[in-house]
Amino acid sequence: MLSEHIDGHVSSLRLERPERLNSFTAADYRDLRLALERARADVGVRVVVLTGAGRAFSSGADRSLLDPAGGAAREGAAAEFDALLATLRSFEKPLLGAVNGLAVGVGCTLLLYCDLLLAAASARFRLPFTALGLVPEAGSSALLPARVRWDAAMWAMLSSEWFDADEAREMGLVWRVVPDASLVDRTTTVATTLAALDPGAVVATKRLLTAGRADVAQRAAEREMAAMRPLSGRPGGMAPTPPPDAPGPPP
Numbered sequence: 511m512l513s514e515h516i517d518g519h520v521s522s523l524r525l526e527r528p529e530r531l532n533s534f535t536a537a538d539y540r541d542l543r544l545a546l547e548r549a550r551a552d553v554g555v556r557v558v559v560l561t562g563a564g565r566a567f568s569s570g571a572d573r574s575l576l577d578p579a580g581g582a583a584r585e586g587a588a589a590e591f592d593a594l595l596a597t598l599r600s601f602e603k604p605l606l607g608a609v610n611g612l613a614v615g616v617g618c619t620l621l622l623y624c625d626l627l628l629a630a631a632s633a634r635f636r637l638p639f640t641a642l643g644l645v646p647e648a649g650s651s652a653l654l655p656a657r658v659r660w661d662a663a664m665w666a667m668l669s670s671e672w673f674d675a676d677e678a679r680e681m682g683l684v685w686r687v688v689p690d691a692s693l694v695d696r697t698t699t700v701a702t703t704l705a706a707l708d709p710g711a712v713v714a715t716k717r718l719l720t721a722g723r724a725d726v727a728q729r730a731a732e733r734e735m736a737a738m739r740p741l742s743g744r745p746g747g748m749a750p751t752p753p754p755d756a757p758g759p760p761p
Contacts, residue, residue, distance in 0.1 A: 512541040513563075514548075519556040519705035520698070521549045528564025533572040534616060536587035543594040546601055556705040556712070558601075559697055560624065561608035567633070568617025591616075595648060595731060598623040599724035602713050604704050608697040609633045609675075609684070619648035622657060623727075625716065627683065628697045629675040630690040635683070641670035645737045649727030656726070658682040 511526040523545050525532035549555045562568055575587050598605075598620070607624035614636045621627055637654075639646050646654075646667055655663040662681035666673060678684040688696045704712060 512538065512545055514545055516552075516555065517698075518702065519554060519709075520559060520701045521545075521552070521555045521557070522559045522561070522698075523549075524560075525562040525568055528562075528566070530572060531566035531569035531612060532562045532564065532617070533569045535572045535574060536590045538572075539587065539590035539594045543590070543597045546594075546597050550597075550601060550603060555603065556709045557604045557606065557701045559606045559608055559701050561694075561697070562610050564611065566612040566614075566617070567607075567609045568614070568620070569612055570615025570617045570638075591648075595727070599649075599727050602717055603709075604701075604712060604716060606697055606701055608693050609635075610690075610693055612636075614638060616648060619646065619650040619653075621683075622648070622650055622653040625720075626685045626700065627678075628686050628688055628693060628700065629678060629684045630693045631675055631687055632690050633675040633678070633684075633687075634672050635666075635674075635678055636670065636672045637666050638670045640668060644741055645734055647731070647734050647738065649730040649734070651734055652726050652730035653723075654683075656723075 513524045513526050515522045515524075523542065525538070525542075527533065527538070546558065549558045601623070604626070605624050607621045607627040609621065609627060609629040611630065611632065612634050613621060615638055618635050618637055637646065637650070645651070651667070654667065657663075658666075658681040665671070666681075673681075675684060675687045679687050686696070
């Protein structure tokens, strides 16, 4: 479930399944894609903010996608996931991420398509793929090392360990860490600052800064998919959230 709110030239998209830690179903992949496409087509929208409700930005793929009896549903989810990635790769307006809590698996890798990330001080991140016997997805094997220090990318991917907001900022993933209660206001200030500028110049500048990124991300996602199949047979976007007894985030 996704909520959309437009204030001036800023569109705010919020993942709204807090009881499931905003885990993604096929419908959620579709809804986010359609919302981004609406924002792209709306000439009045100049900046988009993506955040989550409750104590998680997103805990990753919903476990319902792993039902071995749901072959058609799994294939549909994979198709929706691929379509979402295609939209993110081609999204030319500024996309801001406001990380309000846990960001795990695809709930973390999708953030790599955001141009700026602000994180609440309590936010926690995890790329749990090796702990699940899998490999990265969503093009993150190329996007993460392009964005953060090499050693930090290697450790985050290889170890599957949690890292907190300050560590995310130090490694270069997060732009600013703010008090939890200030996350919405601080992100809105950044968004309205960008939205007040010439939209053509802003889009053109983002296009220059991200030139080639879409091709890099797509090729990485294709390599990841090829590497994933012999490990689990799971299509992309279906790496499960860690089991309930998995080690939690640091206190």
